[in-house]
Amino acid sequence: MEHTQEQTILIVDQDHDFLEWATKHLSADGVRILRCDNADNAVKVVAKTQVDLVIADLQLQPFDGLELLAKIRLTSPDTLFILTAGFPSTGQVIEATQQGAHDVMRKEALSFELRPVVENALQVAEDRREAHHPEAEPQATDARVKIIGVSRPLQDVFKIVGRVARSDAPVLVTGESGSGKELVATAVHEYSPRRQREFLAINCGAIPENLLESELFGHEKGAFTGAIAKRAGRFEQADGGTLFLDEIGEMPLSVQVKLLRVLQDGTFSRVGSNEVIKADTRIVAATNRNLAEEVSAGRFREDLYYRLNVVEVKLPPLRDRPEDIPLLAEFFLQKITRKNGMARIRLSSEAIGALQAHHWPGNVRELENTIARACALASSNVLLPGDIPLAVAPEQINGINKAIDTLLDRMPSDSAHKWLMETISSRALERNDGDMKRAAKLLGLSQVEFRDWNSRD
Numbered sequence: 001m002e003h004t005q006e007q008t009i010l011i012v013d014q015d016h017d018f019l020e021w022a023t024k025h026l027s028a029d030g031v032r033i034l035r036c037d038n039a040d041n042a043v044k045v046v047a048k049t050q051v052d053l054v055i056a057d058l059q060l061q062p063f064d065g066l067e068l069l070a071k072i073r074l075t076s077p078d079t080l081f082i083l084t085a086g087f088p089s090t091g092q093v094i095e096a097t098q099q100g101a102h103d104v105m106r107k108e109a110l111s112f113e114l115r116p117v118v119e120n121a122l123q124v125a126e127d128r129r130e131a132h133h134p135e136a137e138p139q140a141t142d143a144r145v146k147i148i149g150v151s152r153p154l155q156d157v158f159k160i161v162g163r164v165a166r167s168d169a170p171v172l173v174t175g176e177s178g179s180g181k182e183l184v185a186t187a188v189h190e191y192s193p194r195r196q197r198e199f200l201a202i203n204c205g206a207i208p209e210n211l212l213e214s215e216l217f218g219h220e221k222g223a224f225t226g227a228i229a230k231r232a233g234r235f236e237q238a239d240g241g242t243l244f245l246d247e248i249g250e251m252p253l254s255v256q257v258k259l260l261r262v263l264q265d266g267t268f269s270r271v272g273s274n275e276v277i278k279a280d281t282r283i284v285a286a287t288n289r290n291l292a293e294e295v296s297a298g299r300f301r302e303d304l305y306y307r308l309n310v311v312e313v314k315l316p317p318l319r320d321r322p323e324d325i326p327l328l329a330e331f332f333l334q335k336i337t338r339k340n341g342m343a344r345i346r347l348s349s350e351a352i353g354a355l356q357a358h359h360w361p362g363n364v365r366e367l368e369n370t371i372a373r374a375c376a377l378a379s380s381n382v383l384l385p386g387d388i389p390l391a392v393a394p395e396q397i398n399g400i401n402k403a404i405d406t407l408l409d410r411m412p413s414d415s416a417h418k419w420l421m422e423t424i425s426s427r428a429l430e431r432n433d434g435d436m437k438r439a440a441k442l443l444g445l446s447q448v449e450f451r452d453w454n455s456r457d
Contacts (some may be wrong), residue, residue, distance in 0.1 A: 223272025
């Protein structure tokens with residue numbers, strides 16, 4: 001870490017072993033490191049000393065890291081902040097970002113991620129000092145949103161939400177079906193200044209083309225068959241709030257034209273009327289399609305694409321964040337058992353391993369449905385791998401078919417049945433280190449049946 005003048009880092013943590021490790025880990029020429037073990041002392045240090053960067057644990061005394069961030073920013077708005085925690089929650093990450101935290105990091109990742117993040121923060125601090133342009137950040141809100149996860153990809157999403165929520169810029173949420181795009185849209189609204197107004201959602205792919213325009217922009221009485229009264233559309237209803245357009249890639253070109261006008265100047269007309277209506281409605285759109293490819297294919301307007309994609313939030317698929325699966329599964333278990341008045345059910349470690357190994361083509365939605373089925377069919381209060389009805393992914397089916405084809409090609413025609421039994425039982429024994437009991441269980445046989453199977457001529 002080389003900088004034009006000495007820079008100061010303050011490390012705040014109640015764990016003295018961590019303070020020792022972080023001091024040694026971040027030591028470098030041109031960097032002075034201070035440390036303290038409580039939040040009160042940290043405020044006093046910053047009041048007396050110019051501190052470029054504070055690295056603070058979220059769990060501090062006598063007040064937490066978020067409050068420490070707020071207090072220090074009041075007196076030293078240029079000081080950058082990195083907050084650390086074992087498992088930072090959705091709200092903590094978003095609030096910290098909104099208050100101006102440079103980063104929020106999991107402690108288990110600090111040994112290999114902390115140094116590059118600190119180097120980046122010190123460079124930002126140096127650039128700010130040279131430019132004499134401190135950035136003021138708004139205070140956090142009390143909003144909460146249920147997005148479950150502690151993985152780095154999901155925390156990156158929280159940080160983007162924290163930054164973009166403060167503006168009125170259109171947001172495009174992309175990701176596979178079932179990955180939680182509407183939750184992200186809800187978070188953008190709940191952490192924005194519009195949170196006291198309406199949040200309305202509409203699925204553009206679920207409404208027929210001839211009704212979608214009316215649903216969005218409203219209609220006058222008699223505008224079409226069945227229009228028996230004047231009706232306000234979703235844009236009017238969400239005036240001052242947020243409108244979530246789910247599956248925007250399904251929107252017909254004819255409606256896209258009218259949506260483009262709203263994004264350009266905030267005006268539209270109801271179906272069957274020439275009256276121009278103005279609405280201050282923020283747009284958050286979502287799609288599981290590649291809109292750039294849709295533009296190239298002529299199915300989506302290029303000008304609308306760029307209007308919507310001012311800020312893109314890419315939601316990672318569940319298979320790319322396996323560390324979130326145990327938390328999500330436990331959340332769904334509690335939700336389902338509580339809703340149905342069921343006894344407490346827990347997952348065995350083997351069941352958690354099976355869930356983490358699954359591909360999850362349906363993402364979080366598939367996981368929730370899987371846990372619901374497992375609860376409905378549970379024969380005990382502990383779920384084992386065999387109690388979890390995991391769907392077989394298409395690529396797994398293809399792999400099984402290829403294995404069967406290979407087996408058929410190698411099978412001797414004159415003694416096929418015997419050869420097949422010997423091959424399968426031999427492999428079952430190998431996988432279980434010669435343990436006949438476990439090999440029999442793997443094949444769904446008793447030990448007697450397994451022995452008889454292997455002794456047949």
